[in-house]
Amino acid sequence: MSNHAGQQTVNLVCVKCGINLTLGKIALEYLGSNFPVELYK
Amino acid sequence: MDQQLLRKREAKCVQDNPPGCTAGCPVHVDVRGMIDAIRKGDYDKGYELFHKMVPFPGIISRICDQHCRTGCKRNEIDEPISINALEKICADKCQNAPKLVRPPLKNQKVAVVGAGLSGLTAALELTRKGYRIVIFEATGRLGGSIWNIPESRLPRELIHKDFAIFEKFPVEINYNTAIGNRGGSIMSFASLCENFDAVFLGVGCKELNSLDLGLEQDASGNLVIDPVTLATSQTKVFAGGSIRLGCENRSPALSISDGKIATISIDRFLQGVSLTANRGKEGSYKTSLYTNIAGVKPQPIVTAAEPASGYNEEEAAQEANRCLSCECKECVKACEYLAHYRGYPKKYAREVYNNLSIVMGIHHANKMINSCSLCGLCEHVCPGNLNMGEICQEARQMMVAKGKMPPSAHEFALRDMQFSNSDRFVLNRHQPGFTASKMVFYPSCQLAASSPHVIKKIYNFLCERIDGGVGLMLGCCGAPANWAGQEDLYKETVQKIEQDWRSLGSPRVITACPSCFSMFKRNLPDMSVEMIWTLFDRIGLPFSEESGMEPKKLAIHDSCTTRHEDQLQTSVRNILGKLGHNIEELPHNRDNTTCCGYGGLMIYVNKEVAHKVINKRIKESEADYVTYCAMCRDNFASQGKRVYHLVDMVFSNDQDNLAEQEVPGYSQRQENRARVKTSLLREVWGETVEEPQSDVKVIIPPSVRQVMDDRTILVDDVKKVIAHAESTGNKLKDLEKDQFIAYYQPVAVTYWVEYSPQDDGFVVHNAYSHRIKITE
Numbered sequence: 001m002s003n004h005a006g007q008q009t010v011n012l013v014c015v016k017c018g019i020n021l022t023l024g025k026i027a028l029e030y031l032g033s034n035f036p037v038e039l040y041k
Numbered sequence: 042m043d044q045q046l047l048r049k050r051e052a053k054c055v056q057d058n059p060p061g062c063t064a065g066c067p068v069h070v071d072v073r074g075m076i077d078a079i080r081k082g083d084y085d086k087g088y089e090l091f092h093k094m095v096p097f098p099g100i101i102s103r104i105c106d107q108h109c110r111t112g113c114k115r116n117e118i119d120e121p122i123s124i125n126a127l128e129k130i131c132a133d134k135c136q137n138a139p140k141l142v143r144p145p146l147k148n149q150k151v152a153v154v155g156a157g158l159s160g161l162t163a164a165l166e167l168t169r170k171g172y173r174i175v176i177f178e179a180t181g182r183l184g185g186s187i188w189n190i191p192e193s194r195l196p197r198e199l200i201h202k203d204f205a206i207f208e209k210f211p212v213e214i215n216y217n218t219a220i221g222n223r224g225g226s227i228m229s230f231a232s233l234c235e236n237f238d239a240v241f242l243g244v245g246c247k248e249l250n251s252l253d254l255g256l257e258q259d260a261s262g263n264l265v266i267d268p269v270t271l272a273t274s275q276t277k278v279f280a281g282g283s284i285r286l287g288c289e290n291r292s293p294a295l296s297i298s299d300g301k302i303a304t305i306s307i308d309r310f311l312q313g314v315s316l317t318a319n320r321g322k323e324g325s326y327k328t329s330l331y332t333n334i335a336g337v338k339p340q341p342i343v344t345a346a347e348p349a350s351g352y353n354e355e356e357a358a359q360e361a362n363r364c365l366s367c368e369c370k371e372c373v374k375a376c377e378y379l380a381h382y383r384g385y386p387k388k389y390a391r392e393v394y395n396n397l398s399i400v401m402g403i404h405h406a407n408k409m410i411n412s413c414s415l416c417g418l419c420e421h422v423c424p425g426n427l428n429m430g431e432i433c434q435e436a437r438q439m440m441v442a443k444g445k446m447p448p449s450a451h452e453f454a455l456r457d458m459q460f461s462n463s464d465r466f467v468l469n470r471h472q473p474g475f476t477a478s479k480m481v482f483y484p485s486c487q488l489a490a491s492s493p494h495v496i497k498k499i500y501n502f503l504c505e506r507i508d509g510g511v512g513l514m515l516g517c518c519g520a521p522a523n524w525a526g527q528e529d530l531y532k533e534t535v536q537k538i539e540q541d542w543r544s545l546g547s548p549r550v551i552t553a554c555p556s557c558f559s560m561f562k563r564n565l566p567d568m569s570v571e572m573i574w575t576l577f578d579r580i581g582l583p584f585s586e587e588s589g590m591e592p593k594k595l596a597i598h599d600s601c602t603t604r605h606e607d608q609l610q611t612s613v614r615n616i617l618g619k620l621g622h623n624i625e626e627l628p629h630n631r632d633n634t635t636c637c638g639y640g641g642l643m644i645y646v647n648k649e650v651a652h653k654v655i656n657k658r659i660k661e662s663e664a665d666y667v668t669y670c671a672m673c674r675d676n677f678a679s680q681g682k683r684v685y686h687l688v689d690m691v692f693s694n695d696q697d698n699l700a701e702q703e704v705p706g707y708s709q710r711q712e713n714r715a716r717v718k719t720s721l722l723r724e725v726w727g728e729t730v731e732e733p734q735s736d737v738k739v740i741i742p743p744s745v746r747q748v749m750d751d752r753t754i755l756v757d758d759v760k761k762v763i764a765h766a767e768s769t770g771n772k773l774k775d776l777e778k779d780q781f782i783a784y785y786q787p788v789a790v791t792y793w794v795e796y797s798p799q800d801d802g803f804v805v806h807n808a809y810s811h812r813i814k815i816t817e
Contacts, residue, residue, distance in 0.1 A: 011776040021773070030813045031447075 010040050047394045050432060053425030054387035055329050060367035062124060064328035065112025067298030068094045072109055072124055072364075079127055079361040082354065088135035091128050095297065096165045096206075097158070099199035102132035104190055106292050108325050114332050114367050119339035122364050123352075126345065130357045141209055144171040149311050152177060152237040154220050154230075157185025158293055159282025160243030161204070162300025163307070167241075168210045170308055175237070176212060177228075179219040183207070185245050186283070186291065193349075221252035230254045234277060239307045242273070242280035243300070246288035256280075263287075269323075270306045270316045271299060277310065279303045298324050331424040332367040372419035372429070375629070377653040378643070379419060379429065382409050386419065386429050393436045404445065410436045411450045412647035414640035414654070415524060416601035421632060430641065437526025448789060449812060451525035453753040454645045457707070461486035461517035462534060466714040468515040469541045472504055473726055478548040479509030483561075485554030486517040488688065489717040490710035491671035496717050497724065498692040499553060499573065502583045512545045513725075514538075515718055518557040523564075524641045535564055542568060551576055553688060555670045558609075559602035574669060574687070578612035582619060582691055590690055590699075592621035596662040598677070598684075599634040600670040607631070613669055613687065620690060627661045637673035644676065645753070655680050665700050675704045706746055708756040737764045738802030745805050754792060754808045761785055762794040763803050780806055786814075 012021040021040040028035045058064070062072040071090045078086035092098045105125045113121030149172055153164045156178035164174045182188070183204050187195065207214065219226040220233055230253060234240055242264075244252065249264060257265040257274035264284060265274055271281045281299025283291050302323050309316050343360040345352050352360060372386060373379045382389065389409065396406035413433040420428035440446040460466065466486065471478050482503050484496045503511045519534035542550065542565075550570040552558050561570040595617065603609050610631050617624055629635045635658050638644050638651035659666070659682040666684040668674045674686040683700040693699060705713060722728040737760045741749070749759070766772040766783030773782040775795070784793045791814070795807040 012773045012782065013776060015772045015774050015781070016770045026815060027817045028813045029816045034816070035813075 012040065047390060050427060051387045051390040053423065053427035054385060055331050055425055056369045056385040057387050058328050058330035060330055061112030061114055061328050062109040064326050066109040067294045067324050068301060070094045073366055075131060076127060076361045076364040077366065079357050084131050084134035085137050087131035089139050091131050092139060096162050097203040098132050099203045100187060100195065101293060102129040103195045103199065104293050106294050108294055112328065114334060114365050115363065117334060118337055120342045123342055123360055126352050127357055127360060129351045143210065144169065146173060146211065147171040149238040150175065151239045151241065151307060152233055153241045153243065155185065155242065155244035156183040157243055157245050157282055158187065158296040159300040160241060162297045163241040163243065163303045164212055165206065166301055166304035167307060168212055174212045176214045177218045177220050178214065178216050181216050221254065234275065238277065239310055240278045241303050241307065242278060242284065243282040245283040247284065269320050271303045272306060272316060279306050330367060331369045332365060333371060337365065369424065371422040375418055375422050377657050378413055378650050381650050381653060386427050389429060390432055393432055397436055397439055407447055408647060412643055412650050414601065414636035414643045416636035416640045417604055418635055421604065434526060438528050441526045446526065450646050451642055452789065454521040454642045455525060455527065458517045458521040460711050461714060466515050466718050468513060468718050469545060470726065471512045471545065472510045475510030477510055478512030478545050480507050480551050481512035481514050481545055481548045483514045483550050483552040483557055485552060485557045486714055487671040488553045489714045490705060491675050492686060492689055493713040493717045495688050495692040497721060503551065506580050512548055514541060518560040520556045520560050521642060523560065539565055555600040555602040572609055574616060575609055575612045578615050582616065594623040594625055594664050595667040596625040596627050596664040597630065598627065598666050598668045598673055599631055600673050601634055601636040601640050604632050604634060617667065625662055625664050637676040639672040639676055652680065679704045706750040707753060739763065739805055740799060740802055741805045745807065749808050752810060754810055758792045759794050759805055759808055761787055762792050763796055
């Protein structure tokens with residue numbers, strides 16, 4: 001996942017809506033701890 | 042795990058105990074460390090270690106009476122190390138002496154009567170603790186009887202150099218100042234005691250009456266001195282050195298030791314604490330450190346070419362190399378897991394305890410706790426029988442109970458167990474045509490996964506040979522839950538097995554897996570259980586035409602779960618003999634055998650350690666191996682070893698190249714189990730069984746299969762992702778690669794698959810997984 005985020009651009013498209021993925025803030029959770037990160041979504 | 046239990050367990054590990062030389066030395070010089078420094082040519086370090094315990098290193102390096110040598114392990118082989126000669130070269134070659142530290146002065150004053158080695162040691166040590174010291178010496182110089190030693194043995198400049206230390210501390214020295222009734226005495230002993238907070242008496246071999254001490258003497262006229270505290274009959278007066286040892290038993294090492302022991306007593310006395318508490322390890326004692334000297338060859342002691350000068354550097358290095366650097370570490374030598382973490386059980390037990398005790402912070406020992414194979418080898422080789430597996434398994438149970446077990450540790454193995462105890466594999470039947478079973482065959486989930494083709498053959502053979510009906514039970518014995526510390530799940534699994542077994546009339550269980558055998562034997566006391574090998578040894582083998590195999594030399598690997606099953610191990614050897622093979626015993630065999638890397642779920646938790654374990658084991662012999670456990674066979678074969686499973690040798694044809702049989706991946710293992718069940722139902726019980734039809738057809742190249750196995754991702758997981766993506770449309774398109782990317786989280790793990798459609802199915806290009814959840 002971090003490799004994906006580290007790239008400048010990704011050429012991924014949501015098949016349902018036809019929109020390119022862009023960097024955005026998301027929240028991850030593991031064993032009760034939360035991690036805000038920036039990933040393509 | 043409470044503190045008391047921890048202490049009891051860690052006390053079994055003797056590795057922390059000093060070697061015999063250090064324990065034998067009255068002042069406990071770290072001889073092993075000093076010799077190690079000499080091997081490296083680091084004389085400063087050697088001197089530092091020597092001087093740390095010996096206040097007058099120049100003098101003692103020439104005149105020590107070497108109590109250390111009586112404790113040297115080499116006494117059992119040839120001659121003890123020439124320790125004093127090595128101390129001498131450290132004292133001679135040292136370039137940088139350690140710096141002195143002067144502590145703040147206290148108000149209490151201590152009188153030291155007599156400036157021999159014991160008195161000077163007490164004076165120096167008490168000064169270092171901050172007490173104000175006044176020395177009363179009857180003669181005009183320090184050192185007492187050491188001046189009687191010839192100069193050729195004890196050069197005078199060494200005496201002056203060692204005693205120059207008193208110029209650097211605020212010690213008051215009164216020369217030519219006798220105490221008592223002697224001629225020229227300036228003060229009675231009673232007056233001295235009134236003027237000082239404590240007194241150390243180290244007057245050497247003197248006629249006591251002439252001193253008018255007023256202290257209790259025994260029938261022989263000797264001063265009564267407590268051997269532990271060196272206290273006399275007068276509360277604040279302590280005594281040691283030659284006055285205690287006697288003129289015939291003078292000992293420089295013991296005099297220095299007395300000075301140190303008296304220092305501890307005087308310090309405790311002046312602080313108002315117990316004089317006697319925890320004083321077991323002062324002076325010489327016998328160590329409980331175990332050191333294995335098997336295979337150590339005698340080596341003559343190194344003689345200095347010029348005895349008057351002592352060892353040169355080359356001679357010192359040679360003599361240092363004779364030192365065995367005594368330590369125990371029997372378990373660490375035997376176990377790659379224990380060696381991996383670079384410690385030993387006493388240290389590990391403490392780490393486990395700390396790991397369980399912390400509330401916040403990082404649990405550093407989690408992986409160490411979960412990596413142990415629980416095989417019991419450490420207990421077998423440990424002189425104190427400490428079992429790290431016992432500690433680790435208990436820790437796992439506590440981690441599970443507290444919700445502190447990382448889910449990634451055992452989840453895959455537990456899911457695999459869940460599969461084996463699901464309807465896909467579980468089967469409980471009487472033999473066709475029977476309503477009761479005299480015996481029941483329990484082949485095990487792992488044998489069904491590794492060698493599915495033999496299950497029916499074994500079952501048919503048992504049915505032919507055993508009267509009264511042979512039932513069949515397919516399932517998993519619960520070992521993964523037991524090893525994972527999942528007590529509730531394990532109990533539940535065992536109860537279900539017991540219930541199924543009782544429903545068949547509680548027949549005698551014949552299993553083909555050593556782990557099942559061990560689990561049932563330990564945890565189902567009502568169950569009568571036996572492995573196929575002891576049974577076959579009694580009833581004979583199925584010598585069919587196809588079971589023929591050319592006789593060859595085979596090295597036997599005993600499974601760790603059979604460690605204490607002597608009869609079983611003997612039966613396996615008998616069977617190999619009946620098959621005509623020559624048996625090679627591995628260095629670790631029978632009750633001394635090693636784990637294959639599967640026990641305790643090691644291979645799921647820590648592949649690095651498991652591979653070390655496997656590779657160490659398979660290099661013990663060039664011969665092909667034979668095992669009688671499916672996982673042992675598969676783990677060794679996975680690292681390139683030619684290895685047979687005994688069951689394949691008996692029931693298969695070697696034309697199948699049995700020793701090189703490919704190890705099935707995790708998906709194939711589950712598939713094999715499911716097929717064993719359906720084929721048995723069809724072929725033995727004549728039932729019609731419908732194969733579950735998969736909605737998604739996948740094509741997985743071998744390289745991707747390997748990646749999936751390394752990441753414990755099953756084909757079924759991949760199919761679920763693709764099925765979900767294709768039915769919902771929730772997928773991404775990688776425009777560069779022209780592939781889809783999709784994810785799905787069936788339970789706790791999120792799986793990602795990169796795939797592309799091909800004909801009526803899908804080609805899988807990559808798969809990965811994670812347990813982190815995306816919450817927004």
